[in-house]
Amino acid sequence: MAKKNKKTPFTPNDPRTLHTNLDFTATEQYKILRANLSFTIPEGVRCPVIGVTSSVRGEGKSTTAVNLSYVLAEDGKKVLLIDGDLRIPSIAKKMGIESTPGLTNLLMRFESRQLVSFQSSILDNWYILPAGNIPPNPSELLGSSKMEKFLQCLSEEFDYIIIDLPPVNIVSDALAVSHYITGLVLVVREDYTEKKEFEACSRQLELSNVRVLGCVINGSQSGAGYYRRYKKSYKKYKYYKNDKDERNN
Numbered sequence: 619m620a621k622k623n624k625k626t627p628f629t630p631n632d633p634r635t636l637h638t639n640l641d642f643t644a645t646e647q648y649k650i651l652r653a654n655l656s657f658t659i660p661e662g663v664r665c666p667v668i669g670v671t672s673s674v675r676g677e678g679k680s681t682t683a684v685n686l687s688y689v690l691a692e693d694g695k696k697v698l699l700i701d702g703d704l705r706i707p708s709i710a711k712k713m714g715i716e717s718t719p720g721l722t723n724l725l726m727r728f729e730s731r732q733l734v735s736f737q738s739s740i741l742d743n744w745y746i747l748p749a750g751n752i753p754p755n756p757s758e759l760l761g762s763s764k765m766e767k768f769l770q771c772l773s774e775e776f777d778y779i780i781i782d783l784p785p786v787n788i789v790s791d792a793l794a795v796s797h798y799i800t801g802l803v804l805v806v807r808e809d810y811t812e813k814k815e816f817e818a819c820s821r822q823l824e825l826s827n828v829r830v831l832g833c834v835i836n837g838s839q840s841g842a843g844y845y846r847r848y849k850k851s852y853k854k855y856k857y858y859k860n861d862k863d864e865r866n867n
Contacts, residue, residue, distance in 0.1 A: 651834065652689045658831040659800060665773035667799040668831065669702070671783040671792040673819035677807040678836040680708045683782035686803070691744035695777040698736075698745045702781040704756035705789065707749035709782055713738075720750025725764050730775060745776075756784075761794030769798050786819045793826045801829035807836040 659666045670683040680703070687699035700721055701709035710717040724732060724747070738744040753759050760783075772779055781799065783792040796802065802823070806816060823830055 648685045648689045651686060651832075652693060654832060663800055665776055665779060666801075667769055667773065667779040667781065669781045669783045669792060669795065669799050669802045670805060671802055672785045672805040672807075673787050673811055673815040674785050675706075675788065677785075677805045677811055679785070679805040680712060680782050682803070682805050682834055682836065683780050684709065684712060687746075687778070687780040688741075688744060690778045690780070691741045694743070696743045696745075696775070697778045697780065698733075698747060698772060698776045700747045700779065700781045701749040702760060702791070702795065703784045704749050704753055704759065704791065705784055707752075709746065710748035713746055715746060715748060717748045718750050720748035722750035722753050722759065724750070725759065725762075725768055728768055728771060730771065733775060757789060757791045757794045760791050761797075765795060766798045786822050787815055793822065793828065796826060796828045801831040803831050803834055805834045805836055810837065 655666070655668070668686075670679050670686065672679040680701075683699060687697045691697040699709065701707045702721065703709075704722065707717065707720075710720070719735075733745060736745045736747050738746050759765065769779065781795070783795065783802075786792050792802065804819070804823075
């Protein structure tokens with residue numbers, strides 16, 4: 619298990635943000651998510667780079683990214699959480715840390731010794747990299763060769779890298795970086811996300827040949843209605859993905 623950092627722990631601005639402040643059911647679901655990832659990540663990947671996105675804003679992708687990275691670190695893995703939402707970043711605010719320097723700054727000139735500055739004060743093997751200065755061209759930056767090389771370098775330092783990415787239906791940023799990551803986790807908020815938005819997002823991911831590792835249903839009610847409006851659409855999307863995978867193999 620990971621060791622607690624000796625530094626004074628900071629308190630996230632939103633008490634619902636961090637895994638340890640959530641109720642038992644939510645806590646266990648994040649642990650289940652952690653376990654399920656091991657079945658979806660392709661064999662031979664030493665450091666999975668996982669993007670977390672959604673169809674539209676407000677579905678809880680950033681909170682999911684924070685907690686997924688936390689439970690992985692809690693399990694003893696060396697984990698880096700990156701705020702890759704370079705238009706409306708939120709990780710720094712959620713976690714009560716400075717927003718700069720961050721991803722955009724390190725992309726200009728990266729040295730591994732700089733990583734110590736981003737070690738969290740909660741777990742000594744959990745690192746949080748904020749977005750940094752907002753660039754004029756987020757999509758181009760995320761899809762650049764600099765980003766590819768940056769992730770390759772980071773993969774030598776960490777066991778997992780989790781990237782919070784903008785919603786798929788709003789901007790193309792998540793699709794731009796998808797070629798450099800292991801796969802995406804798609805977050806859907808029950809009774810919030812419209813079916814047409816979810817289907818549009820699924821089509822975008824399908825057309826871009828993006829590997830979807832799984833779907834997280836946020837704010838769901840326990841019981842038979844867990845998947846509700848999205849169950850049929852998600853089954854359809856899984857069918858398309860499986861069919862494409864068979865053709866590619």
